[in-house]
Amino acid sequence: MAEAGPIYPGYCRTRHYPTDQPAALRVKTSPAEIEFVDGLQGIIRENIGERHGDFIILRKDLIVAYQLAVVVDDYRQGITHVVRGCDLLDSTPKQIYLQKLLGYPVPEYLHLPIIVDRAGQKLSKQSRAEAVAATSANQTLFMLLSLLGQNPPPTLKRAEIPAILDWAVAHWVPERLSGIRSVGIDTPPSNQT
Template sequence: MEQLRYRGRFAPSPTGPLHFGSLVTALASWLEARTAGGDWLVRIEDLDPLREPPEATGQILHSLDCHGLFPDEPVRFQSRRHDAYQAAIGQLLARRQAYRCRCSRKLLQKHGGYHPDHCRDGHPAPEDTPYAIRFALTDELSHWQDLLLGDQQQKVAAELDDPVLLRKEGFYAYQLAVVVDDIDQNISHVVRGSDLLDMTAQQQQIFRALGAQSPQWLHIPVIVNDQGQKLSKQTHAPALDDQQPTANLVNALAALGQQPPSALLNATVDNVLAWGRENWRRHAIPLTSRQARGINPDTHLRPDH
């Protein structure tokens, strides 16, 4: 069987500037692609304009440039891909692998996750009632081999776990768009934070429903703050300081368990990335956030004197 070319990607949502946790994920995905001699892409998942400051996309791309993380193909913007997502929804609806759902989250909680109006059975929503479109999962105990965490299994339940593909507000959901674009861009490997691990079994079913094989997964620990919270806009994670990219990269390598020498703090960005490529050890990545917290972007490694 012919070995497919490695194609990876970094796909941030532009809800704010990059923070240290985002850089760790971007660097891990870049190093995996580079050491495999493959392609590394950047995709901006700008699906929710209500949560996306207009300046965020430019900030993210500027930060990646400052840190020497340049994609091998033009940046893709999901906001320009609505036709592809709608076509996928049409395909799934025609095969009865998706359905229109007018149930609110509160209503579903009240009924234990089941649809009181039997949405999955094709009961049409009134024309004047907003509805979402959900994917119709099948009961499954899903197995896969994570490239860091090893053998994984997740149980998904039909109806109870059915993910939204199109929100009532008319916005396409992450679960649909990420699969459609990974298929279209021939993504073979996905490196992402372990906070997305629970979505994997659902996404694998969507891949199959759209006639594609899911990529190989590598889930790295999320970076947390001193309170044990994932670094994010919600936890007020500070933006990366693009004026000190070398220190940021060295600290990101340390958070990934690569043990960079402190002398790299006096090197150039290109030299730090070259060291990372030559010394990349996937098996050294910490398995838990507690192990990965060792380096804080506000308390950088210092060169030896």
């Protein structure tokens, strides 16, 4: 997974600055090895200090950064299992690091493959992906089940949405996605993002 910029070199780690100046607040990291077993991606292991460095937990505009916000939110809601896209897999070791610092329990994680275009870009508003037509929601669900390796029967293609969802729940085989990080409409599954 690509890091969003260079690793912070620790320039201000031991400096003291006037409190009237806007500044981001970072959590000091150590060369701690973070390891967890993802429900689909297997064992994930990384050195938090070397991979991420001291990362921001409070932005200089005083907005709590995503990493800290999600950790506290999950804890306060009693979240025990997190299911999300592989595009957020890179955030998980930072969140586990914070959970351990705060004495919070670590949830179970499962990262699903993301859907990408021909260039390997995640389909999203930011990449200007075409919107899904509400008039063909059943065909879209059928296509997504196929992309995710669930092999829906052809008769399901024209079924009503509740029937498709019932079939998906009853026949879901997560092992078919093991180790796969992205899928594309015209590309084979990939364990790279």
